[in-house]
Amino acid sequence: MTKVAVELLDVSKSYGSVAVLDRMSVAVSRGEYLVLLGPSGSGKTTLLSIIGGFCEPSTGRIIIDGTDVTEVSPAHRPTVTVFQDYALFPHMNVRQNTAFGLSMRRVPERERIAEAEKALELVGLAGFGERKVHQISGGQRQRVALARAIVIKPAVLLLDEPLGALDVKIRRQMQDELRQLQRRLGAAFIHVTHDQEEAMSIADTILLLNKGRIEDLGPPERVYKKPASLFAATFMGEANLVQGRISRTANGSVSVETPFGQIPAAGVGEVGRRVNISIRPECIRTGDPPDGSGVALGKATLSEFVFQGTHKRCNAAIGEAVDSRLLVHLPPQSDLGSGSSAMLWVSTADITLINEEQT
Amino acid sequence: MLRAAAVPLVVLLYAWDFENHNYWATTIFVIAMATDQVDGWLARRQGTSSPLGKLLDPVADKVLVLAALVMLIGEGVAPAWMVALIVVREILVSGLRLAALERGVVLGARDLGRLKTWAQALAAAIAGYAAAGAWSDDVAWWALLIAPITVANLIVGVGLLIVLNVVGLGRSLLTVGIGHVVINLPLCFAIIYSQFGDQLRNLDNAAHDLGAGDFATMTRIIAPVLAAPIIAAFCVSFTLSWDEFIIAFLLSRFDVTLPVMIFEMMRAGLTPEINAAGTIVFAISICMATIAAFTMLLRRRTGP
Numbered sequence: 001m002t003k004v005a006v007e008l009l010d011v012s013k014s015y016g017s018v019a020v021l022d023r024m025s026v027a028v029s030r031g032e033y034l035v036l037l038g039p040s041g042s043g044k045t046t047l048l049s050i051i052g053g054f055c056e057p058s059t060g061r062i063i064i065d066g067t068d069v070t071e072v073s074p075a076h077r078p079t080v081t082v083f084q085d086y087a088l089f090p091h092m093n094v095r096q097n098t099a100f101g102l103s104m105r106r107v108p109e110r111e112r113i114a115e116a117e118k119a120l121e122l123v124g125l126a127g128f129g130e131r132k133v134h135q136i137s138g139g140q141r142q143r144v145a146l147a148r149a150i151v152i153k154p155a156v157l158l159l160d161e162p163l164g165a166l167d168v169k170i171r172r173q174m175q176d177e178l179r180q181l182q183r184r185l186g187a188a189f190i191h192v193t194h195d196q197e198e199a200m201s202i203a204d205t206i207l208l209l210n211k212g213r214i215e216d217l218g219p220p221e222r223v224y225k226k227p228a229s230l231f232a233a234t235f236m237g238e239a240n241l242v243q244g245r246i247s248r249t250a251n252g253s254v255s256v257e258t259p260f261g262q263i264p265a266a267g268v269g270e271v272g273r274r275v276n277i278s279i280r281p282e283c284i285r286t287g288d289p290p291d292g293s294g295v296a297l298g299k300a301t302l303s304e305f306v307f308q309g310t311h312k313r314c315n316a317a318i319g320e321a322v323d324s325r326l327l328v329h330l331p332p333q334s335d336l337g338s339g340s341s342a343m344l345w346v347s348t349a350d351i352t353l354i355n356e357e358q359t
Numbered sequence: 360m361l362r363a364a365a366v367p368l369v370v371l372l373y374a375w376d377f378e379n380h381n382y383w384a385t386t387i388f389v390i391a392m393a394t395d396q397v398d399g400w401l402a403r404r405q406g407t408s409s410p411l412g413k414l415l416d417p418v419a420d421k422v423l424v425l426a427a428l429v430m431l432i433g434e435g436v437a438p439a440w441m442v443a444l445i446v447v448r449e450i451l452v453s454g455l456r457l458a459a460l461e462r463g464v465v466l467g468a469r470d471l472g473r474l475k476t477w478a479q480a481l482a483a484a485i486a487g488y489a490a491a492g493a494w495s496d497d498v499a500w501w502a503l504l505i506a507p508i509t510v511a512n513l514i515v516g517v518g519l520l521i522v523l524n525v526v527g528l529g530r531s532l533l534t535v536g537i538g539h540v541v542i543n544l545p546l547c548f549a550i551i552y553s554q555f556g557d558q559l560r561n562l563d564n565a566a567h568d569l570g571a572g573d574f575a576t577m578t579r580i581i582a583p584v585l586a587a588p589i590i591a592a593f594c595v596s597f598t599l600s601w602d603e604f605i606i607a608f609l610l611s612r613f614d615v616t617l618p619v620m621i622f623e624m625m626r627a628g629l630t631p632e633i634n635a636a637g638t639i640v641f642a643i644s645i646c647m648a649t650i651a652a653f654t655m656l657l658r659r660r661t662g663p
Contacts, residue, residue: 075571080569087562
């Protein structure tokens with residue numbers, strides 16, 4: 001048994017001359033929670049249906065559990081999809097829906113009912129078996145769809161925007177439950193969403209897609225703190241992107257000339273190259289930088305304060321130029337207000353070099 | 360004679376590969392077919408309807424339609440077997456007509472034949488535009504399946520009679536059944552198709568995903584979900600077949616259906632039997648409607 005649950009090798013999909021997925025290679029481990037994140041039209045749902053077998057790739061192979069399943073129909077793949085609209089069978093009750101996969105596998109009725117009840121209990125719907133699909137709420141339908149999928153013990157569970165139709169509170173709760181369920185089952189979960197917060201709160205690994213290409217792939221913390229591309233920096237929350245030019249290079253780090261002066265950053269690149277520096281707004285601090293680990297950005301005038309509960313959001317202008325403005329998240333207890341000025345600095349660890357030019 | 364000239368032009372345009380060539384070809388085809396109407400009208404108006412013209416006119420139509428259909432096989436829109444069937448039929452009928460001519464009878468393009476040619480022209484035009492990409496193939500298929508609805512029952516009946524004669528199948532209740540399937544199919548398709556959508560596609564995907572084969576998906580998911588439109592289609596077809604007369608009359612010989620029997624009896628004048636039959640039919644209809652209404656009411660009360 002290999003440790004890899006799903007492997008995509010060089011998968012492309014195009015409709016006519018429009019490329020939806022462009023030569024994509026990804027591996028998902030057993031027991032990994034992978035989130036496919038991206039804006040609409042980025043190809044994430046197409047990728048999911050290719051793994052599920054509802055859509056044929058134009059090129060490339062799909063390997064699940066060490067077997068090439070590129071030509072295998074959805075019925076014979078060890079994958080199950082939870083559809084965005086749940087696709088519950090409206091003429092069956094909750095238990096019949098849950099047991100459908102088992103009855104297709106010719107599991108005897110008694111065992112089937114027991115297994116279905118167990119799956120329903122696992123998703124918190126014990127005792128709902130007799131209800132009709134239209135008699136339960138949206139969140140409960142979502143759970144039935146989950147129960148119906150996990151009851152046949154798939155090696156890979158595919159979830160297509162499973163929480164999109166739920167309100168915020170239930171969505172949070174379902175995120176936690178999905179995580180717990182995945183830990184308990186040990187199956188690989190592949191979850192599609194366009195919500196970066198949802199992605200960060202449940203993923204082991206985020207696969208960030210844009211226009212059919214991989215923008216970034218890694219654990220949420222790394223993808224957020226050290227985005228691999230301009231798109232990753234802006235899509236995963238707010239970011240200050242500072243344009244500059246590499247002025248010096250030294251083993252493993254560069255110095256970038258920016259409107260805020262020389263900023264050191266880890267990375268490589270030839271002198272003279274136009275690059276970007278990404279700094280998250282909450283990484284900018286006020287006061288004097290400690291020696292060695294901090295980079296001073298200059299004296300800024302603060303304005304446009306917005307109190308957002310966990311932080312105060314404001315604009316900082318250093319000098320008159322438009323490109324020397326920064327977005328700053330101050331701690332909520334900060335007593336700075338509109339019109340006040342402060343020295344700003346950032347820790348060298350919070351500076352990310354992006355070897356890409358803004359277009 | 361304009362249409363004869365249009366034939367090579369249409370073929371050339373379909374074959375010639377430049378941008379939007381399919382649009383041009385189909386448009387010229389439609390215009391050429393439209394001249395047919397004007398042509399015939401002028402001929403009748405001036406009284407120049409000659410035996411030769413009468414014979415050549417439909418031949419020109421047919422060559423044009425067939426050429427367009429054959430070219431569409433190449434474009435991958437019209438299925439080859441369907442076109443082959445139409446071509447064979449046309450050749451048979453034309454042969455028949457020529458044979459008749461030898462014996463001195465001019466079988467002119469009757470209105471029936473003319474309508475039929477037009478139906479084929481319509482289908483070819485739809486397929487032509489589909490090839491050009493004006494509609495998705497789905498819509499073209501939909502239109503082709505629905506198109507027979509626009510053809511009068513009488514024409515369908517005559518057409519079936521010709522086909523049955525060629526195949527050598529005698530007229531019986533079975534052939535009446537085939538005829539009724541032919542006329543009711545488009546309507547049933549239209550009724551049930553109205554329920555198709557993304558939701559149904561997802562149900563179908565979900566069932567397959569959970570391990571169901573095509574047959575299990577059909578019987579356990581799709582048919583129950585579509586029960587209402589299927590029953591509606593059944594009721595409409597049943598009603599239509601019940602009092603359909605023309606096809607039943609044309610295609611049955613000894614096993615007559617009730618409307619045909621009533622028609623036969625009417626010739627002998629209004630007899631008590633007709634009154635009785637009418638009363639029974641009426642009573643059965645009322646009973647069925649009442650039962651249907653009650654089941655609906657009951658279901659609503661126990662249901663949601």
